[in-house]
Amino acid sequence: MKKSYLLFAICYLLSLPLYLYLCHKSLHAQELKILPEKDAYVDSESPDKNFGRENIIPVAFTHTSKITFLKFNLENIAKDSQPQQAILNLQLNQSQGDLKPIQTEVLLPSCEWNENEINWNNKPSLYKTDLTITLEATPGAQKIDITPLVNQWLNGAVHNYGFALYQNGESFERVFSSREDEKSSPTLTFSWVEDNQGIGGLKSLVQEKTKNLKALEAFPLEKEATQTATLSGQQTEKMKTSSPEEETKPSTINHQPSAINLINSKNIIILILGLLAIGTLVIEKLTKNLRGK
Helix, strand or coil: CHHHHHHHHHHHHHHHHHHHHHHHHCCCEEEEEECCCEEEEEECCCCCCCCCCCCEEEEEECCCEEEEEEECCCCCCCCCCCCCEEEEEEEEEEEEECCCCEEEEEEEECCCCCCCCCCCCCCCCEECCCCEEEECCCCEEEEEECHHHHHHHHCCCCCCCCEEEECCCCCEEEEEECCCCCCCCCEEEEEEECCCCHHHHHHHHHHHHHHHHHHCCCCCCCCCCCCCCCCCCCCCCCCCEEECCCCCCCCCCCCCCEECCCCCCHHHHHHHHHHHHHHHHHHHHHHHHHHHC
16 A cells, blocks of 8 residues: 555656646736727828728828827726736738738827827827837738837836837738727737746745655645736837828727636646546556466
């Protein structure tokens, strides 16, 4: 019987790194996805026309220039909870012109703008940032990391008037779905990793489990669970104007967060330990049978 406990103890120790990894990595990953508060585009070919209710938001520099504006309401995001990642999800429907990845800056409007009133003539001035993104040419889902800008909005370094996408150095057009397209609306996904115990907590857990192995004869099985995020990214103040136009007005809100369920690793670990216990008994039984023969 002592041999079986010893065998189980060895298996238990071998499973410990997996236990710590699952608890630390899976149990505490959290995500939040929100829809835009507003979006629109402006077109130099139709300078007085508003496109705030269209189901597309193009970015283009061909015979005409098209600038896309987007804003996400961050009021329900804690100011001190810097996300590990903030990913802008866009659905690309069509590409024209140079069918290659286009490097473009994320530009900042100088003031608020109204989705149903903004046009080429009354759009806000746009300011450059240090954040450069890639607009792909292949239709489909596109994920764009705008974490540095989002963290600046959250910590108050930059006013959240949304952002604009525009490039005037290439001949291209990229047509994305707008928020009016309910099936393919843009979204902003935040992700955090929470670690209440930290590295010290994980070390103490290892020590506690090693110590408890001495009592395996009395208590061969245990159940336990374990419960970060920093991101850097420095951006600019307002600098040079990227486009030669200006001005705007207020807005409306459509904030719809949806939390994603966490993966619970506790049951996985209990199952693994249970299988190890059964495996230990089976090995012991087979060993006895072989000896009997």
